Amino acid sequence: MRRKSKEQIRADEFRVRAAELMKDPDWLEEGGRYWLEKQLRRPRDSIYTENEHAALARVIAANTLFDGWDGYSVVQLRRAACCYKADGLDEDEQALDELEARNATKLRLREMRHLVGFCRSVAGVSLAPFKPNIVAYDDFA
Secondary structure, three states, X not given: OOOOOHHHHHHHHXXXXXXXXXXXXXXXOHHHHXXXXXXXXXXXXXXXXXXXXXXXXXHHHHOOEEOEEOOEEHHHHHHHHHOOHHHOOHHHHHHHHHHHHHOOOOEEHHHXXXXXXXXXXXXXXXXXXXXXXXXXXXXXX
């Protein structure tokens, strides 16, 4: 039996990670879902490029969940932001209304970045800048 190359082992790990992301694809934009599905349809012996690995790393990072930031829970930040939502843009108000409707207690990277930014710039909450330490995709391997 032939041993797998490092590239093939890395490609297998890529497929496992992509499949995990597709178990709950609702948060992904249509283009992201399409790209992951396309990668998973490739033959099992396909080797992924460095750019494809980098793209998957960005998707994995975007999937990181946060339950708070700088000592504040998501719920506390939501409440603080909602008091000032009329002072922001229409898109801010819409996003905050959506978080409230979902009663969100955990947020993915993009939503958390937006909430922290709104709290800092509009609601006046004294928070550290949102610069999370995200574990890189290759750090899992």
